[in-house]
Amino acid sequence: MSATMTMKERLAIGRVRMTELDAVVRSRNFEEVNRGLSREEAECEANRCIQCTHRPCVDGCPVGVSIPEFLERLAAGDLAGSARILTGDNALPAVCGRVCPQETQCEARCVRGVKGEPVAIGYLERFVADWAMAHADELGRPQLPASTGRRVAVVGCGPAGLTAAGELARRGHGVTIFEALHDTGGVLRYGIPEFRLPKEIIDREVARLLELGVAVECNVVIGKTLTIAQLKSAFDALFVANGAGLPMMLNIPGENLKGVYSANEYLTRVNLMGAGRDSQSTTPILLGRNVAVIGGGNTAMDCVRTARRLGAERAMIVYRRSEAEMPARVEEIKHAKEEGVEFLVLNAPLEIVGDGEGWASFLRCQRMELGPPDDSGRRRPVPVEGAEYDLPADVVVNAVGTRANPLLTATAPDLDLNRWGNIESDERGATSIPGVYAGGDIVRGGSTVILAMGDGKRAAAAIHDYLTGGGAA
């Protein structure tokens, strides 16, 4: 049907709407908010793609997914063909289709967005990826090349590590992933909540890696259980992707009161440990009535929406700039608002005030206004003289950001770091130690799933060259 459709007909199709769980219902449970597209909707949306020969959307994707090609097969009803193209380019499409900031990446470049709305590339990626997961048998198992006899250790089981492991296994190398926590996925599991990314997807992706012969060893903290030096002597090459998990403190009075959490702690308790979410879990979490989340990024949105689901009467974002400056995805902000989250923008936290018994009870805030633009071009918030007030908050979550965790790097003195403690690497991931590559948040600081995956993919190619004596960096 797609081949017969005229340009005019394609242009006449309006962008599909994602079916979402009702906002009131979902703000009290952890089910996935976006329900996915039906096959009809997906094929119809794929027909909106006008198959641009210069493929601008592909340039917008950090891993260069062959977007027009997978959309063309989808429009033609050839789901298996579409899935083969997509999964060939992207190791975790079911994840990316859900969590990529498409509006600033692939979809931002889509020609259809110039006059109207871009093709819903993310939704379609998710659709095809979910189909592929449900129809793994039809797609057949990938043919593995003969073993090269080379062994690679991957440190960290987040998106960067998972991607690198898959790419290396497909090239015939023996891969072992070492993960510090007791479960896989990195931020995908302990950070991003179930209502945005069901954990089952990570389980399936990991199962696929295991089928490729990748070994995953949890509870191994590199730098503590085993050192980089030990890995170097036991493996032919290393890929270090241990993420950026060290919370930045607010450094305001009252931060050590009970009821004050870092975003990492709050999300880990709920997502990784199941606190407040899974009746079988024995890990506790404080259920606040008034929960104030400080920050304006994706992490802050995940925390505040989690707080809502844990029963908070008031779940509030406290952010020092205005909404336009918020780094969070537009969709997250929209979903949060629909779920009843309050946005207190132009508010800077000054102090967390206790109730006299060690519990947080108020967040003292300073009202701000936008002053002239600063170096980054963003209008800098400046305090409004005298405008301080106390916001009731029995749980305060600090979501202002993370830094590189020195646990591993501190034990590898030959590994060059930049002044923020991130590992220095070249564009292919090579570090200052031959045979040791790095990527993801430990190199970039906080970034995105897809950039971390891109690093994993590039580093795997570089490691392959290194192991097989192919072209150097």
Added chain:
Amino acid sequence: MFEVIGNDILAPNLHRLTVRAPRVAAARRAGQFVMVRSAAGEERIPLTIGDADPAAGTITLYVQAIGASTRRIVAVPAGGALRDVAGPLGLPTHIANWGRVACIGGGVGTAVLYPLARALAEAGNEVTTIIGGRSAQYIILKDELAAFSRELLITTEDGSLGRKGFVTHALDDLITDPKLRPGAVFAVGPVPMMRAVAEQTRPHGIETVVSLNPIMIDGTGMCGGCRVVVGGVSRFACVDGPEFDGHQVDFANLTDRLSTYRKIEAEHACRLAGKETV
């Protein structure tokens, strides 16, 4: 899975578990701990590595069953397994030769103290060990500690073993006698005990090391939940500790933060108890 090789009861609710964890056994040094989860769905909790046998690939854990997680762990029989054991975590004890040191343990803290005291003795220190407990049946590891201690002093609150009173009474004798006065004091036990010891040594300027036991989740510096205030700044006990300068520690904040989930844990315990009687 980490096989439990042995599980014996040393005192009421206090078990010694021998666990197969070869990598941890090989890497571990005195003062370090592991994060343990007995089964899926359980909490991750920190437990000090009491001892290790790298050749056998085993570590020893001393576990005091005080709540849901520790009770589940001590309930795993020999031949059973702990689902997760990750470590060794935390900084090893700074071992130096102070000449004379006093090592003070209270309750399960005595077990935490044991590897540390032994390492100090091995480094040439003359170790005086003081252990305290409610009554005789709570005094653990006395023979093990006596093996390398110059002197082992025991205090019990009811006087059923050793001297009646608290460890601080015994410490007082050491501090006030110039011939016995230690160059450094290591105290591990309940927070009030460590606090009392730190207050006792402060006026004498005796270096005092305490091992803090805040609530932990990951144990790797990722969550900040284990933060303790030391010298006016927040430190993460799992990566910067667990041992700190006792004179710098804000014990009041530690005590307070440890009570964060007390109400929830109590409710949980009631629910569990309720279920078991049905």
